[in-house]
Amino acid sequence: MDAAWAALSLSLKVAGWATTINLILGVAVGYALARLRFPGRDLLDTLLTLPMVMPPTVLGYYLLVLMGRRSWIGAWLYDGFGINIIFTWQGAVIAASIVAFPLVFKPARAAFEAVDGQLEQAARVLGISELGIFFRVTLPLAWRGILAGVLLAFARALGEFGATLMVAGSIPGKTQTLSIAVYEAVQAGQDDVANTLVLITSAVCVVVLMAAGRLAPGRIANR
Amino acid sequence: MQLDVDIRKVLRSGKRTFHLNVRFNASSQRIVIIGPSGAGKSLTLKAIAGLMTPDSGHIRLGGRTLLDVQAGINLAPQARHVAYLFQDYALFPHLNVRQNVGFGLAHGWFNPHERDRHATVDQWLDAFHLSVLAQQFPHQLSGGQRQRVALARALVSQPQALLLDEPFAALDPALRGQMRGELDALQRRLQVPMVLITHDPQDARVFGEQVVQLHDGAVHDAFEAEELSA
Amino acid sequence: MQSMVLKRLLTAVALVAATGLTFAGDLTVSAAASLTNAFKEIAQNYEAQYPGAKVALNFGASGALLQQMAKGAPVDVFASADQETMDLAEKQGLVAAGERRDFVRNSLVLIEPADSKPVITRLEDLGHPAIKRVAIGNPASVPVGRYTKHALEAAKLWSVVEAKAINTQNVRQSLDYVARGEVDAGFVYATDAALMKEKVRVALEVPLDIAISYPIATTAASSNGDEARRFVGFVLSPAGQSVLKKYGFRQP
Numbered sequence: 139m140d141a142a143w144a145a146l147s148l149s150l151k152v153a154g155w156a157t158t159i160n161l162i163l164g165v166a167v168g169y170a171l172a173r174l175r176f177p178g179r180d181l182l183d184t185l186l187t188l189p190m191v192m193p194p195t196v197l198g199y200y201l202l203v204l205m206g207r208r209s210w211i212g213a214w215l216y217d218g219f220g221i222n223i224i225f226t227w228q229g230a231v232i233a234a235s236i237v238a239f240p241l242v243f244k245p246a247r248a249a250f251e252a253v254d255g256q257l258e259q260a261a262r263v264l265g266i267s268e269l270g271i272f273f274r275v276t277l278p279l280a281w282r283g284i285l286a287g288v289l290l291a292f293a294r295a296l297g298e299f300g301a302t303l304m305v306a307g308s309i310p311g312k313t314q315t316l317s318i319a320v321y322e323a324v325q326a327g328q329d330d331v332a333n334t335l336v337l338i339t340s341a342v343c344v345v346v347l348m349a350a351g352r353l354a355p356g357r358i359a360n361r
Numbered sequence: 362m363q364l365d366v367d368i369r370k371v372l373r374s375g376k377r378t379f380h381l382n383v384r385f386n387a388s389s390q391r392i393v394i395i396g397p398s399g400a401g402k403s404l405t406l407k408a409i410a411g412l413m414t415p416d417s418g419h420i421r422l423g424g425r426t427l428l429d430v431q432a433g434i435n436l437a438p439q440a441r442h443v444a445y446l447f448q449d450y451a452l453f454p455h456l457n458v459r460q461n462v463g464f465g466l467a468h469g470w471f472n473p474h475e476r477d478r479h480a481t482v483d484q485w486l487d488a489f490h491l492s493v494l495a496q497q498f499p500h501q502l503s504g505g506q507r508q509r510v511a512l513a514r515a516l517v518s519q520p521q522a523l524l525l526d527e528p529f530a531a532l533d534p535a536l537r538g539q540m541r542g543e544l545d546a547l548q549r550r551l552q553v554p555m556v557l558i559t560h561d562p563q564d565a566r567v568f569g570e571q572v573v574q575l576h577d578g579a580v581h582d583a584f585e586a587e588e589l590s591a
Numbered sequence: 592m593q594s595m596v597l598k599r600l601l602t603a604v605a606l607v608a609a610t611g612l613t614f615a616g617d618l619t620v621s622a623a624a625s626l627t628n629a630f631k632e633i634a635q636n637y638e639a640q641y642p643g644a645k646v647a648l649n650f651g652a653s654g655a656l657l658q659q660m661a662k663g664a665p666v667d668v669f670a671s672a673d674q675e676t677m678d679l680a681e682k683q684g685l686v687a688a689g690e691r692r693d694f695v696r697n698s699l700v701l702i703e704p705a706d707s708k709p710v711i712t713r714l715e716d717l718g719h720p721a722i723k724r725v726a727i728g729n730p731a732s733v734p735v736g737r738y739t740k741h742a743l744e745a746a747k748l749w750s751v752v753e754a755k756a757i758n759t760q761n762v763r764q765s766l767d768y769v770a771r772g773e774v775d776a777g778f779v780y781a782t783d784a785a786l787m788k789e790k791v792r793v794a795l796e797v798p799l800d801i802a803i804s805y806p807i808a809t810t811a812a813s814s815n816g817d818e819a820r821r822f823v824g825f826v827l828s829p830a831g832q833s834v835l836k837k838y839g840f841r842q843p
Contacts, residue, residue, distance in 0.1 A: 202771070202773075206771055206772070206773055207771070207772045207773055208771060208772050222773075224773050225724065225757055225773070254451070256447055256449075256451045257451050257453060259412050259438070259445075259447075259451070260445070260447060260451035260453075261453075261464070262411075262412070262437070262438040262439055263410055263411075263412070263438045263439075263441075263443065263444065263445040264444075264464055264465035264514070264515075264518065265439045265442075265465055265468070265518060266439065266464075266465070266468070267439065267468075269470065270468070270469065270470050273470040273471070274464075274470065274471065274472045275453060278455050278472075279454070279455060303760075307757050307758065307759070308729070308758050308759075308760075309756075309757060309758065310758075322729060322731065322732065322758075322760075324658060325652065325654055325655040325658055325729075325731070325732040325760070326654055326658075326729070326731035326732040327654070327657070327658050327661065327679075327732075328731070
């Protein structure tokens with residue numbers, strides 16, 4: 139049972155970090171793609187969407203090749219700082235972030251594009267700085283769409299298995315997330331452990347969905 | 362107030378090209394730019410506000426150079442100290458009337474709180490008979506009420522000039538006359554310089570101390586401004 | 592035109608029927624991961640010798656394969672990397688009684704990445720600070736992990752190594768991690784190490800007081816009993832054994 143709670147807290151930690159990273163990066167990228175016009179914009183959008191359609195094991199393999207000890211980045215990190223991403227929970231966070239990134243930036247882009255540009259123009263003439271406009275006009279009008287994406291991204295990060303298994307391995311307490319723990323329990327014939335883990339995961343998903351329902355803002359009309 | 366406009370811009374949309382070539386020099390407190398739809402009135406007004414950047418030329422308002430392409434001067438809209446009234450008002454839907462009106466007074470990253478009181482905002486709400494509506498949201502207001510909110514919001518920061526984009530086009534005819542009268546009285550009381558664009562000659566009659574006519578014939582034709590003294 | 596299509600269709604039906612008259616359909620063989628290369632070649636030879644036979648191969652850790660069968664996967668032949676998993680299969684009634692035969696032996700080796708500085712000369716060197724990560728199959732479901740744990744417990748090194756262990760899902764994953772240099776050492780079979788001579792270096796053969804003996808059996812639920820038994824016979828025959836020997840497996 140300790141293993142189950144360890145797996146749960148690890149899964150929440152990994153998914154939490156991955157979603158936070160994606161929230162910041164996804165909103166920034168979504169905003170940039172919505173507002174900036176440059177050649178190759180749509181190509182960039184497609185490339186950034188790839189992790190959503192690529193099989194997670196393929197992604198895991200790419201990450202292994204790009205960040206493993208023998209790779210440029212991995213060797214530089216290891217020789218310079220003694221940091222190895224593979225087999226660490228940070229590696230699991232990177233895998234989960236990449237896999238869930240499109241789930242944030244795509245809805246964010248759509249939400250920003252749906253904001254009436256004239257409102258931003260009005261704010262400009264009223265003397266508000268660009269950053270002020272983003273936080274006071276654009277974001278308040280776009281955040282509902284973004285939130286929907288963020289919740290999906292959290293669920294996806296929570297359930298991430300293929301890429302995580304390849305990059306982070308399965309070290310109980312360190313990188314053995316809930317999905318991996320279920321997999322190994324089934325492989326070892328430990329059905330009771332598997333059942334417990336599955337129940338816990340399902341309960342967490344239900345809680346996340348209920349939170350989503352609460353967070354959906356009060357209808358402005360009823361205020 | 363002196364308004365010196367001399368701008369050129371080429372706009373392309375698919376196969377069509379539109380040449381904007383507007384040059385006029387007005388020195389009145391009440392300027393009307395009149396012309397049919399598609400004449401380039403809105404573009405001109407936006408250029409004055411800094412919401413559109415011409416390819417070449419200059420714009421000087423009240424002695425200040427807002428734009429001088431050759432000299433590399435192009436003030437951001439935030440720095441021009443003019444007020445712009447959009448045709449459909451562009452009220453912030455997520456803020457109530459009070460927050461909308463006080464929007465320009467808050468300069469940080471946060472909107473004024475819905476129950477914040479501010480003396481200046483209160484004055485303007487009173488002046489426009491909006492106090493009773495202070496907690497309402499734009500979608501709950503009528504067309505005329507929305508226009509008043511937009512005006513109050515625009516005037517609260519004491520702009521150097523008030524730019525109005527077809528302010529009465531969205532109102533029904535009965536209301537138009539009333540709103541014209543209100544705006545007329547307001548401008549005379551405040552003495553704020555005003556540039557109004559419209560296709561309605563009645564507006565020119567009421568507000569036009571100086572009238573600038575814009576024409577656009579066939580799409581490819583270049584056109585020039587004509588000046589008519591009142 | 593239509594008569595050509597019809598002729599082709601009839602020929603196809605006849606062929607299928609003909610195959611059905613001798614031995615029915617495909618064979619599904621679940622085999623331990625370490626048997627991957629050897630069994631692929633054996634299956635090819637088998638199909639060449641008996642035209643019309645088709646062998647579908649399924650590789651994985653023996654424990655995982657057992658679970659698949661326990662949950663109803665339609666397997667005809669099961670080849671495990673240790674007796675323990677086969678015992679479990681028998682206990683659960685998954686393999687036909689009296690059908691099981693030992694068909695090869697293997698040995699356990701400790702390997703290091705080929706390009707790393709050699710650190711290990713004896714098992715005790717696993718405690719060396721330079722060895723930070725060791726790839727070991729998950730003992731709960733992977734036979735090579737169980738053999739490893741058994742050997743390390745006998746040498747009183749299990750607790751030391753367990754702290755550095757990276758659990759893998761099967762022996763080939765351990766091999767891969769060592770080959771990539773992601774771990775400092777790993778436990779695999781001698782036959783696996785031989786496949787990647789350029790990337791891994793055998794530091795030592797791990798002393799084990801039990802034999803690593805692989806059993807093979809036809810399953811109780813097989814719908815293809817005759818064909819399954821013929822395949823097992825082939826694996827045990829000189830033809831099958833010579834292939835296994837080629838890959839480094841020892842005689843049973």
